[in-house]
Amino acid sequence: xxxxxxxxxxxxxxxxxxxxxxxxxxxxxxxxxxxxxxxxxxxxxxxxxxxxxxxxxxxxxxxxxxxxxxxxxxxxxxxxxxxxxxxxxxxxxxxxxxxxxxxxxxxxxxxxxxxxxxxxxxxxxxxxxxxxxxxxxxxxxxxxxxxxxxxxxxxxxxxxxxxxxxxxxxxxxxxxxxxxxxxxxxxxxxxxxxxxxxxxxxxxxxxxxxx
Amino acid sequence: xxxxxxxxxxxxxxxxxxxxxxxxxxxxxxxxxxxxxxxxxxxxxxxxxxxxxxxxxxxxxxxxxxxxxxxxxxxxxxxxxxxxxxxxxxxxxxxxxxxxxxxxxxxxxxxxxxxxxxxxxxxxxxxxxxxxxxxxxxxxxxxxxxxxxxxxxxxxxxxxxxxxxxxxxxxxxxxxxxxxxxxxxxxxxxxxxxxxxxxxxxxxxxxxxxxxxxxxxxxxxxxxxxxxxxxxxxxxxxxxxxxxxxxxxxxxxxxxxxxxxxxxxxxxxxxxxxxxxxxxxxxxxxxxxxxxxxxxxxxxxxxxxxxxxxxxxxxxxxxxxxxxxxxxxxxxxxxxxxxxxxxxxxxxxxxxxxxxxxxxxxxxxxxxxxxxxxxxxxxxxxxxxxxxxxxxxxxxxxxxxxxxxxxxxxxxxxxxxxxxxxxxxxxxxxxxxxxxxxxxxxxxxxxxxxxxxxxxxxxxxxxxxxxxxxxxxxxxxxxxxxxxxxxxxxxxxxxxxxxxxxxxxxxxxxxxxxxxxxxxxxxxxxxxxxxxxxxxxxxxxxxxxxxxxxxxxxxxxxxxxxxxxxxxxxxxxxxxxxxxxxxxxx
Amino acid sequence: xxxxxxxxxxxxxxxxxxxxxxxxxxxxxxxxxxxxxxxxxxxxxxxxxxxxxxxxxxxxxxxxxxxxxxxxxxxxxxxxxxxxxxxx
Numbered sequence: 001x002x003x004x005x006x007x008x009x010x011x012x013x014x015x016x017x018x019x020x021x022x023x024x025x026x027x028x029x030x031x032x033x034x035x036x037x038x039x040x041x042x043x044x045x046x047x048x049x050x051x052x053x054x055x056x057x058x059x060x061x062x063x064x065x066x067x068x069x070x071x072x073x074x075x076x077x078x079x080x081x082x083x084x085x086x087x088x089x090x091x092x093x094x095x096x097x098x099x100x101x102x103x104x105x106x107x108x109x110x111x112x113x114x115x116x117x118x119x120x121x122x123x124x125x126x127x128x129x130x131x132x133x134x135x136x137x138x139x140x141x142x143x144x145x146x147x148x149x150x151x152x153x154x155x156x157x158x159x160x161x162x163x164x165x166x167x168x169x170x171x172x173x174x175x176x177x178x179x180x181x182x183x184x185x186x187x188x189x190x191x192x193x194x195x196x197x198x199x200x201x202x203x204x205x206x207x208x209x210x211x
Numbered sequence: 212x213x214x215x216x217x218x219x220x221x222x223x224x225x226x227x228x229x230x231x232x233x234x235x236x237x238x239x240x241x242x243x244x245x246x247x248x249x250x251x252x253x254x255x256x257x258x259x260x261x262x263x264x265x266x267x268x269x270x271x272x273x274x275x276x277x278x279x280x281x282x283x284x285x286x287x288x289x290x291x292x293x294x295x296x297x298x299x300x301x302x303x304x305x306x307x308x309x310x311x312x313x314x315x316x317x318x319x320x321x322x323x324x325x326x327x328x329x330x331x332x333x334x335x336x337x338x339x340x341x342x343x344x345x346x347x348x349x350x351x352x353x354x355x356x357x358x359x360x361x362x363x364x365x366x367x368x369x370x371x372x373x374x375x376x377x378x379x380x381x382x383x384x385x386x387x388x389x390x391x392x393x394x395x396x397x398x399x400x401x402x403x404x405x406x407x408x409x410x411x412x413x414x415x416x417x418x419x420x421x422x423x424x425x426x427x428x429x430x431x432x433x434x435x436x437x438x439x440x441x442x443x444x445x446x447x448x449x450x451x452x453x454x455x456x457x458x459x460x461x462x463x464x465x466x467x468x469x470x471x472x473x474x475x476x477x478x479x480x481x482x483x484x485x486x487x488x489x490x491x492x493x494x495x496x497x498x499x500x501x502x503x504x505x506x507x508x509x510x511x512x513x514x515x516x517x518x519x520x521x522x523x524x525x526x527x528x529x530x531x532x533x534x535x536x537x538x539x540x541x542x543x544x545x546x547x548x549x550x551x552x553x554x555x556x557x558x559x560x561x562x563x564x565x566x567x568x569x570x571x572x573x574x575x576x577x578x579x580x581x582x583x584x585x586x587x588x589x590x591x592x593x594x595x596x597x598x599x600x601x602x603x604x605x606x607x608x609x610x611x612x613x614x615x616x617x618x619x620x621x622x623x624x625x626x627x628x629x630x631x632x633x634x635x636x637x638x639x640x641x642x643x644x645x646x647x648x649x650x651x652x653x654x655x656x657x658x659x660x661x662x663x664x665x666x667x668x669x670x671x672x673x674x675x676x677x678x679x680x681x682x683x684x685x686x687x688x689x690x691x692x693x694x695x696x697x698x699x700x701x702x703x704x705x706x707x708x709x710x711x712x713x714x715x716x717x718x719x720x721x722x723x724x725x726x727x728x729x730x731x732x733x734x735x736x737x738x739x740x741x742x743x744x745x746x747x748x749x750x751x752x753x754x755x756x757x758x759x760x761x762x763x764x765x766x767x768x769x770x771x772x773x774x775x776x777x778x779x780x781x782x783x784x785x786x787x788x789x790x791x792x793x794x795x796x797x
Numbered sequence: 798x799x800x801x802x803x804x805x806x807x808x809x810x811x812x813x814x815x816x817x818x819x820x821x822x823x824x825x826x827x828x829x830x831x832x833x834x835x836x837x838x839x840x841x842x843x844x845x846x847x848x849x850x851x852x853x854x855x856x857x858x859x860x861x862x863x864x865x866x867x868x869x870x871x872x873x874x875x876x877x878x879x880x881x882x883x884x885x
Contacts, residue, residue: 014420016413018860021333025409027863031870032401032443038874039447039477043462045878050885051468058825068822072815079811082853086804128459128467143467147460151451195853199846205818206842210825211835440870444877476881527873531880540884 026189030196033159037200040155041207044148054144058210061126061145063117070113071205074160077106078198085191091181093174100171100187103194107164114157118150149208156204159197166190229343231335232749233320238642239342240316241635247308247349249716252709254301261289261297263702265684278361291683292381295364296356298681302367303389306489307396308349310623313631314492315400315438316345319407319431321638325740325747326428328416328756328778333409337402344399348392355388363389366681368482371463371474375455383456390453397446400438407435416739418758422516423777425738425762426509427634429516430495433523434488441484448477475537479530487526489623490590491519493630494561497583499762500633501565503736504580505572506773508763511564518557518564525554535606544603551601558594562587573766573773577734578652582633585660589625593618596671611681614674620667632656632715639719640733640745645726648718655714662708669697735774738762742776810852817845 017024048055058064080102087095121127128143128150170190173179179187227235260269268286279296280287320338324331332338355362362385365374369389377383411432415424424432452474454460461467463474502509509515531539531547565587574580596618600606609615632655639647670678673694678685685691685698732741739756740747756778764775769782821841825834851857856864 014413014415014417016415017862017866019863021409021413024413025334025337025405027866028405028408028439029401031866032404032439034443034870034874035440036443036447038870038877039444040451042874042878042881043447043451043473043477046473046881046885047462047470049882050470054468064822064825068818071818075811075814075818078814078849078853079807082807086807128461143459143461144469147451147454147462147469151454151460151462155450192854195849198853199849202845202849203842206821206838210821210838440873470885472884473881476877476884480877528876543880543883 022185022189026192040152062209064209067209073106073110074198074201077103078195081191081194085187088179088184088187096174104167111160163194163197231339233324233332236338236342237317237321240312243346244309244312247304251301251305251309254297256709258297259702259705261294263699265686294683296362299363299366310489310627322427323410326425326738327419328739329414330750332406334406338406341399341402344395348395351392355385358384360385371471375463387456390449394446394449397442400442404435404438416756423761426498427495430491430519433519434491437484437488441481445481475534479533483530484526489627493627496630496634497586500579500583500637501568502763503734504575505569506765507572510567515564518560521557535603536610548603555598579633579637581656582629586629589621593621612674613670613678615680617667617670640729641740643723644745645722646729647722651718658711662704665704666701673697737774737776739777742778810848814845817841
């Protein structure tokens with residue numbers, strides 16, 4: 001069995017995904033993140049469907065206005081991140097550093113508000129296994145509602161925190177002048193991760209706080 | 212070029228310990244997983260001692276601490292808690308730390324860049340991190356034997372609520388270490404999967420179209436996709452179970468209205484793709500070796516690729532067949548039964564294509580070929596017993612019996628492990644530059660094949676007679692007592708089977724220094740890894756290879772030899788090649 | 798990126814996201830049947846998620862094959878959740 005001789009078109013490198021390696025790698029990693037959050041959010045949906053009596057109406061336990069504001073903060077951080085990216089594609093070093101710093105501040109503010117929310121909720125007794133945390137009384141259903149709530153939002157918060165740490169690294173590299181209009185891969189994949197985390201929050205906020 | 216000089220300047224620790232070279236990382240994974248293979252085999256031998264000779268003093272048992280063995284004047288007798296840990300850890304170590312790294316870690320790392328003509332992985336440092344997460348995870352798993360309460364004892368599936376609270380098994384820290392260790396291993400697998408997928412999509416050499424890739428690389432590519440999408444589900448489930456154990460959540464605990472069934476669904480949604488993670492690379496390796504041994508192109512190459520892809524897709528919608536007895540929705544059960552039976556079709560396509568490949572071939576029965584043939588024949592048995600169990604009415608009867616144990620070992624030992632022996636022997640020159648001893652390789656194959664069947668074939672029969680899958684002392688049931696001679700026979704054969712593996716181990720170790728020098732292409736194979744020296748230098752290819760044809764052009768009429776390397780220009784172009792090969796860009 | 802040198806209207810997207818968030822919060826507290834609330838909210842959330850993916854993650858300017866790659870895990874997620882939901 002033989003095949004026709006290779007045409008010259010075969011001599012060029014394979015096109016692959018037509019994006020550079022690091023970006024493709026980040027996208028592929030994000031696919032696995034989709035499945036990770038599927039496990040967490042899916043468990044919440046399933047447990048809530050199976051035991052609706054353990055879960056409260058929107059706003060009954062969780063502070064919706066505060067979190068809506070926090071959602072807005074995260075959306076703002078997304079636009080500042082994309083502005084940082086837009087700046088460096090034009091070679092604007094100052095703009096890159098400015099918008100990265102804004103993104104870091106907004107992200108940190110978001111995590112801060114979440115921690116504050118956790119503290120208030122814990123004081124109200126919204127914790128699984130109250131005696132473990134020295135809280136006087138436990139809201140009914142906290143073992144299931146609380147468990148899913150803290151696991152989902154906690155892991156999202158962890159992702160935001162990791163994102164902030166990476167962003168400091170990107171900012172440090174930006175300060176060293178490592179990025180330019182021809183070399184902005186690091187900023188772009190940072191942005192992809194950051195927007196993905198924002199995207200997860202958009203889904204989480206709707207499912208956990210509003211439905 | 213520079214890369215070569217560079218490699219020699221690097222200190223020893225960067226070259227062999229914290230190396231970013233995919234070939235070194237493959238060898239690291241090989242040594243690690245062979246070590247865990249030995250550990251898992253010894254655990255199996257201990258399990259079999261207890262089943263064959265229940266509550267009799269175990270030889271060497273006095274060496275183990277009192278938490279595992281109860282000392283008596285005659286010798287040490289295994290405790291039931293330790294038996295639970297043994298069963299759990301045998302499954303966990305074999306699946307996650309032996310077979311999976313052997314197939315994915317070793318062959319993924321070794322073959323992917325070489326077979327697609329790349330200089331290394333897309334992310335070499337991530338690749339290094341992958342090994343240096345997997346290895347500590349394995350050590351953590353071993354350490355759990357030494358902690359208070361012993362190692363995890365809820366089975367490798369860790370069904371909740373048994374696993375969700377230490378009260379039920381008496382294992383607290385051990386179960387938590389189990390969960391943490393597998394989570395870390397999950398990170399390692401993800402790092403590997405991201406690397407493999409990116410490398411295969413983006414770094415193929417000129418001319419290496421999708422349908423010119425060797426089937427081993429195809430299988431590893433699809434496997435990497437399965438890992439990428441399945442492992443995060445396991446990670447999520449493991450973390451929730453860890454929270455149930457430690458911080459008082461109630462995901463899987465009925466006491467707080469959690470759902471134990473949710474664990475089963477999440478676990479098997481990961482677990483069934485995992486089954487194919489453990490067999491697809493073995494199928495790819497077998498295809499490469501069979502074509503080489505038969506000196507014929509793989510029969511139905513495109514059908515083989517499509518079969519791999521469709522098995523991978525179907526593997527996402529069959530997970531419920533592990534749970535027919537869980538009291539699941541009957542409608543769902545029927546759906547899963549049908550999808551499971553459908554998966555037999557692509558599997559059968561693969562088997563028939565393998566048979567078509569060797570049909571009227573000029574068969575060279577070298578050691579890898581023998582192992583590949585062993586794979587095909589054992590996979591047929593394992594696959595057929597799998598179809599039995601897919602049928603719910605049959606499964607009601609044989610669920611959780613030794614029939615299942617026989618099935619999984621026919622697929623994982625007879626299937627994956629034979630393919631691993633084939634692959635390691637076949638690509639040994641690309642790792643160490645020498646060939647393994649052919650005579651001892653054949654002796655090892657025949658002894659293993661015979662003993663292996665003596666061990667696992669009788670398990671079908673005792674399973675159908677009701678022998679439970681996990682039982683500390685089968686003689687406690689009157690109806691199992693007549694089966695005890697079979698159990699003892701199996702146990703004796705297991706000891707022989709484990710002992711025979713020493714032949715392979717010695718052959719492996721001695722051949723590193725004493726084996727026959729291999730040269731570039733000892734098997735007269737076609738794919739790109741055989742165009743470079745054994746072992747290939749740092750950076751693999753001197754010039755970027757140009758690929759002209761598929762990897763299975765054996766006995767082609769256009770050339771004199773019976774093989775035709777993928778990067779040899781066709782005769783019409785040898786006089787004046789249209790394009791000179793380009794140096795590797797740094 | 799955009800390729801034509803003109804910057805996409807990032808702040809317009811930001812404004813739409815803001816309005817949709819407000820709309821979601823308002824809609825969630827209307828006295829509607831549960832299924833209508835859930836459907837509306839999920840649609841709005843998906844709309845927002847798509848806006849982020851298409852404009853901020855630049856899918857709009859990426860090759861089509863990356864779209865397929867990006868969408869690949871979604872059917873699996875849906876299969877898992879729906880199949881398990883039929884259990885309860």
